Amino acid sequence: MTDPPDRRPGGRTARVRAQVLDAVRAELAEGGHEGLTVEGVATRAGVHRTTVYRRWRDVGGLLADLISAAGEIDWQPPDTGSLRGDLTALNEEILESLTVRPSFAVALMAASFHSEQAARAQTRLWEDRYAQCEVVVARAAGRGELPPGDTDARGLLIAATAPLYHASVLMRADPDPRLPARAAAAAVLAAAAGAFSAGGGTA
Incomplete structure (x- = not known):
């Protein structure tokens, strides 16, 4: 299984991705990785499960994209002078x-x-x-x-x-x-x- 493609979607695709990743975060916080399913994420995100399967394929793809999203945040280490x-x-x-x-x-x-x-x-x-x-x-x-x-x-x-x-x-x-x-x-x-x-x- 390959990793999800490295892409920066825009428009509706970006909105769907945001909804789905928010749902993954919520599902993880509530039930841990053991309870994470594509169906549960799709239901919470309000999207059809085929949409999730088509883009992320499985739970591993969802987790990988969630972690990748953290790396997209514009963050810089502190600079306090010491x-x-x-x-x-x-x-x-x-x-x-x-x-x-x-x-x-x-x-x-x-x-x-x-x-x-x-x-x-x-x-x-x-x-x-x-x-x-x-x-x-x-x-x-x-x-x-x-x-x-x-x-x-x-x-x-x-x-x-x-x-x-x-x-x-x-x-x-x-x-x-x-x-x-x-x-x-x-x-x-x-x-x-x-x-x-x-x-x-x-x-």
């Missing part, structure tokens, strides 16, 4: 996304383990987001906030953001408003000590 501030702001955005509609976020992540199409789309989305956020590390290096030499930007970003996903998704813990700043501070301290330098850390 590495710690940027990472804190980024973590605050992540925490909000995981707590405003937590059942949807968890369901979508779980779905990627059951759909090859969704898994591929999610990998592409993560790759794009990390690539976008590498500018945060580049700016910090330019300000002299990081040790001389190359810094593993991806490793630093993962270290700063991972605690949010661990607490919210894996542990299902209550939101901690202090966690974004605390996780960012820990990553900055590790980076300053050379943990993410090209040499793999200090001796």
Whole structure:
């Protein structure tokens, strides 16, 4: 099965896509990926199921397009003037996304383990987001906030953001408003000590 074609529909096609993807979000939030069906999505979206089958083919196609739609949003990483501030702001955005509609976020992540199409789309989305956020590390290096030499930007970003996903998704813990700043501070301290330098850390 191939992924849905990369296209940016307009007019009625765009409206149908928006209705269907809104329905997928609602279905995931209410019943998780286990209860997601083409028929249920079509009914909630108010479109004929043949329309959904023709464009998305199956549940995997719906999930893949939903994840791809997230990557179409015009988003830029925070620019606060410091590495710690940027990472804190980024973590605050992540925490909000995981707590405003937590059942949807968890369901979508779980779905990627059951759909090859969704898994591929999610990998592409993560790759794009990390690539976008590498500018945060580049700016910090330019300000002299990081040790001389190359810094593993991806490793630093993962270290700063991972605690949010661990607490919210894996542990299902209550939101901690202090966690974004605390996780960012820990990553900055590790980076300053050379943990993410090209040499793999200090001796």
